[in-house]
Amino acid sequence: MSLIEVHDLEVHYPIRSGFWNRVTDEVLAVDGVSLSIEAGETYGLVGESGSGKSTTGKSIVGLEKPTHGQVIYKGKDITKSANRQKLDYNQDVQMIFQDSLSSLNPRKRIEDIIAEPLRNFGKLSKDEEKLRVLQLLDIVGLDADALYKYPHQFSGGQRQRIGVARAVATNPKLIVADEPVSALDLSVQAQVLNFMKKIQRDFNVSYLFISHDLGVVRHMCDNIAIMHRGRIVEMGTRDDIYNHPMHIYTRRLLSAIPETSVAHREEARAKREAVEKEFQENQQRYYDKDGKVLPLLDVTSTHKVALPADEVAKLQREAD
Template identity: 50%
Template structure:
């Protein structure tokens, strides 16, 4: 895919810390570092996948980009403006181009509203359409995602999970956004339905020129749809590369461990499964040095004291590891 040289979205030093308190007077004693200094770009027309274990901060990143959460520190540049500094009126206009598809296709839809009203709500808020024009636009959006006019008067409980997610996609498309954040958009669906939704997202991207930030914990889904993939661990990006490079030649041990868990469809092929010891450390008290050293099979003494920087390895691949893996 040919991409523009100037990024559509640029994130610089993004952090989100949550203070926690203790004692009779509820004094602050520390912070949960949900997102701990991220830098990345997203080009027009590409899909950036963000993957990692539950609790690594990937969903928080999506909410920060859409300004559903206020960052503790950092910049989020979109179309020449830092959206984290916009006033209420400017932010409302920016959100026309920044939309989200949520994880749970049921709880993200108002159970009391009909499909026509759910999909048409953004048009009602932002556009000066007549009721007839709005209905025509909703019908067009539903057909775009594989639904039809007889679905207009139904409520969310009358649909399957895959159909509900199609409704959520139609709502996200209503204002012709430039970036859509897909926050675990297929993780609540059956595997067969996941593939249908992923194929739909790719089809819409090709037809409408959409840009996606695709957040997930499952690498097969991320591989299917992403152009580049960022691997997160404990609030930080530990590796970022294009899809084929990441799967063929990971540099970070955590990435290698995640890849080893991906099932191979050929029963005659076997690979070593890497089992990480222990659980994800407490983000309120992360390990010193490299955050991954407490679970890393290749850790050395320097990993306990010095935090590794992201280093470039050619072809756009970067990884934060003192002892990067060699190509196999």
């Protein structure tokens, strides 16, 4: 059974306009997303800004109230706050944010920042708490003298590791990481990603890894869903997505990743422009008449894509 299952999640934001400021329309930030995350895996949620990936992540943590749909954890729908309470959900699911400086309280010392989730849920004595915080700092490779410092005294990478330590404090089952390394330099990014992987190995935690960086996602994720316009256009294993992309939008994203191969750059550009042209010209084939993403259909047991039924049938035959 999956750790968490998201069923037909929708998050709508009202648009108010007109003289009486009434709700005249809605933004469908998330428009029917279903996915399931297994224990101990890293699930990648990829998309460009405005695709609804962060809103999906927040809904799973409980920071955003869905308009419709369910998030099932241990057989209960945790979009209801009573269920979250009952299941200790807020202890089992933690979040890491992109901006490590603004997500850590600048007036609190690291000891208090990391201990905060422990104090909310645990009944540790002072000494036990301190021991646990030291242990957590050790997990993310920071010294004990970090305890009494403030967030601004650390570099971006160190702060992000403090964020990881705080998220791990309650022994969560799932950590939702929203663009955790986007603001970091390459060499620092490597460090944080390594720690995230190590923690996963040691504690069997699952990640929902939200990112726009397909290179990082390929490195981190076992299963991946690509979002566009509030819906999932394609989902599958890393191999499905990177080696057998089917939806034009997935191919468009993949062709836009800069590769470090100087010799093939003109080829890459030609391919990118061809995909872009197809994307612009064949919208009606890949999207419905309102420009919405089509329903997902199974191509293989792991690979789903939002394409018309006849095309999926063809792809299924090819896959067999």
